[in-house]
Amino acid sequence: MAGFEGFSTAAAVLASATGCGLLMGIERERRKGSGPARSLAGVRSFTLASIGGAAAALTAIPALVVVGALLVAALTVVAYARDRSGDPGVTTEIALVLAYLIGVTCARDQLLAAALAVVVTGLLALRTTLHQFSSQWLQPGEVRSGLILAALALLVYPLAPNAPLWQGVLNPQVVVRLVIVLLAIQSLAHVAKRLMQARHAVALSALASGFVSSTATIGSLGMEVRAGRAMPRAHAGAAVLSCVATMAQILVVAATVQPQWLGLLCLPALAGGCVAGAIGWWGVRGVRHLPGQGAEAASAPALPPDTPMFKLRDALVIAALLTGIQAGVQLLTAWQGDAGMLVGALLAALADVHAATAAVLVRGGPASAAAPAIAQALMAALLVHAGSKCVVALASGGWRYALAVVPGVLAHTLAFVGVLALKS
Numbered sequence: 243m244a245g246f247e248g249f250s251t252a253a254a255v256l257a258s259a260t261g262c263g264l265l266m267g268i269e270r271e272r273r274k275g276s277g278p279a280r281s282l283a284g285v286r287s288f289t290l291a292s293i294g295g296a297a298a299a300l301t302a303i304p305a306l307v308v309v310g311a312l313l314v315a316a317l318t319v320v321a322y323a324r325d326r327s328g329d330p331g332v333t334t335e336i337a338l339v340l341a342y343l344i345g346v347t348c349a350r351d352q353l354l355a356a357a358l359a360v361v362v363t364g365l366l367a368l369r370t371t372l373h374q375f376s377s378q379w380l381q382p383g384e385v386r387s388g389l390i391l392a393a394l395a396l397l398v399y400p401l402a403p404n405a406p407l408w409q410g411v412l413n414p415q416v417v418v419r420l421v422i423v424l425l426a427i428q429s430l431a432h433v434a435k436r437l438m439q440a441r442h443a444v445a446l447s448a449l450a451s452g453f454v455s456s457t458a459t460i461g462s463l464g465m466e467v468r469a470g471r472a473m474p475r476a477h478a479g480a481a482v483l484s485c486v487a488t489m490a491q492i493l494v495v496a497a498t499v500q501p502q503w504l505g506l507l508c509l510p511a512l513a514g515g516c517v518a519g520a521i522g523w524w525g526v527r528g529v530r531h532l533p534g535q536g537a538e539a540a541s542a543p544a545l546p547p548d549t550p551m552f553k554l555r556d557a558l559v560i561a562a563l564l565t566g567i568q569a570g571v572q573l574l575t576a577w578q579g580d581a582g583m584l585v586g587a588l589l590a591a592l593a594d595v596h597a598a599t600a601a602v603l604v605r606g607g608p609a610s611a612a613a614p615a616i617a618q619a620l621m622a623a624l625l626v627h628a629g630s631k632c633v634v635a636l637a638s639g640g641w642r643y644a645l646a647v648v649p650g651v652l653a654h655t656l657a658f659v660g661v662l663a664l665k666s
Contacts, residue, residue, distance in 0.1 A: 311346075479525015484522075
């Protein structure tokens with residue numbers, strides 16, 4: 243019985259290795275060409291390499307696995323030296339070595355091996371697309387931004403101390419994580435602006451800008467209305483759409499500073515986001531241009547070729563603001579208890595609702611004794627922030643613009659507050 247189980251396990255490993263090798267080999271076979279100039283390795287070579295790796299691993303002799311890897315590597319070196327195809331790339335050679343290693347992996351974790359085979363095959367199949375993306379679509383400023391973001395995520399974040407410096411706040415790793423999240427949001431907004439269709443430029447631009455600051459977006463759209471360059475209803479709809487980003491960022495901030503709150507805040511944020519999205523889209527769906535403006539007025543402005551995906555300074559300023567407000571609310575809470583936390587949250591909400599969210603959520607999880615006070619402070623902060631947005635709309639765009647913006651801002655805020663009140 244034990245022998246049968248061993249045979250069954252070995253057969254499953256070899257079958258998995260065969261499938262992985264065939265998957266990679268078929269893709270390479272379609273590209274290797276024919277005749278004397280054909281490339282190295284096709285469906286049979288990849289399948290045999292993968293089976294060889296699995297067979298070597300099944301023997302449980304580490305030296306045999308190493309020898310097999312060295313033989314495959316030597317084969318690829320010789321084949322590359324004799325290559326006459328005119329293609330100096332080493333993709334197929336590297337892929338053949340990976341096929342052997344995937345075969346070895348099948349003996350330990352067949353699911354991981356299959357996943358690796360799919361990823362490798364996808365990279366091989368997307369050769370033309372990846373080349374065009376990296377050499378034509380991707381811009382120099384975006385490459386530099388990507389390197390900065392990768393350095394922060396892969397180098398700075400793991401090395402940052404993961405311990406609060408003072409009374410549960412001022413955690414360096416949380417601050418770095420917040421900067422990374424802010425930069426990622428700005429990057430997504432940048433990509434959205436590049437990909438947006440001209441017909442939806444106003445709506446998508448406002449939605450993307452909302453991830454930076456919906457209050458600033460409402461103000462800038464209002465100034466265009468006051469200057470006579472846009473109709474109040476269309477820009478008011480775009481302004482309300484920017485509030486969808488506010489709901490999304492509340493979840494982002496919660497996931498960053500206190501992930502336990504996500505389960506309680508998801509439904510309120512979804513309700514608020516859907517209300518803002520519906521009202522905002524209804525406002526912009528029938529965009530009409532002012533006399534003398536053509537369809538090009540709604541098109542998205544072309545970004546300069548060297549435009550970065552984000553502004554690091556802005557993210558650092560926002561992260562410093564959020565951290566400073568957290569420390570301020572902590573001081574008020576230590577001085578006046580829950581009343582101090584409420585006052586601090588309301589003051590923070592006048593400037594930025596995400597700062598208020600971070601400041602109150604860091605006080606504890608939904609199961610803590612402070613949870614009811616935290617929920618009340620968050621709801622009050624949202625209402626105060628909605629009021630500040632209404633004031634900004636009136637000051638920037640006049641009463642007609644404000645009358646079109648205020649209902650949407652209040653409706654989506656009340657939807658969030660109402661659902662959270664029912665759940666908490």
